[in-house]
Amino acid sequence: MKAITSVFLGFIFGLGLIISGMTNPDKVLNFLTFGESWDGSLIIVMAVAMGIMMLAWFWVSKKDTPLFGEAFSLSNLKNVDRRLITGSVLFGLGWGLSGICPGPGLVQLVSFKMEFWLFFASVLGGMWVAKKI
């Protein structure tokens, strides 16, 4: 049941990325680049998603366990360390260059364009390297 529900939730997430246009790198780059073709759509996507998530976190703060599960598995990392900052800078560089982050990168694999496969293979390569460092 959890497996099927997870497929469904992934499906909803993917539809959200597609409908909002976030799978189009130009839409993301036009948000990041200031000029005549500035496109503010991304901030609306994030704001609405965050608003809904705030309600979910509020619910979590009043509960000890999720509806189906033993416990919440949440990050308890607190400190802002050099690894977090370095990682965020590197991610920002890659995202600012390409206009794709991991979610849209996954979804665009189905368009079977060579460039997206090359990108995603490089993401996997980067993750593999990071595990070794």
Place this chain on the structure above:
Amino acid sequence: MVTEFTPLSAALGGALIGISCALLLVLFGKVAGISGLVKSLFTPLKPDNVWKVCFITGLLIAGVATSLIAPELLEGELSLPPWLIIIAGLLVGVGTSFANGCTSGHGVCGMSRFSTRSWVSTCVFMLVAVITANLVG
């Protein structure tokens, strides 16, 4: 390429993303961070991680369904030379691994939890991405 400002579809898409993340948290107590899900593909599959593979499968099904029903919604291309695509991909892979999150994990799920790490990470990667895009674009 010029794109239109599309507030309505952005709000609808954002709502779907938010609902997906919220249900995952409320039902199963899990956080939908896509980079984390992808990273978990590198570890041997344990029963605890099956949902992660399922979630990724769902994302891909959304893409396949769209390409069959409304392929124009999946438009988009990477107008970069191949060597730069590789560099960008490597940076995204290493960066999200070090930072333990990306636009979904830190941006949507973490900031809404008022996590200091997520706010710092998102502000840093947004700022760096804006500078990069303006310098390159």
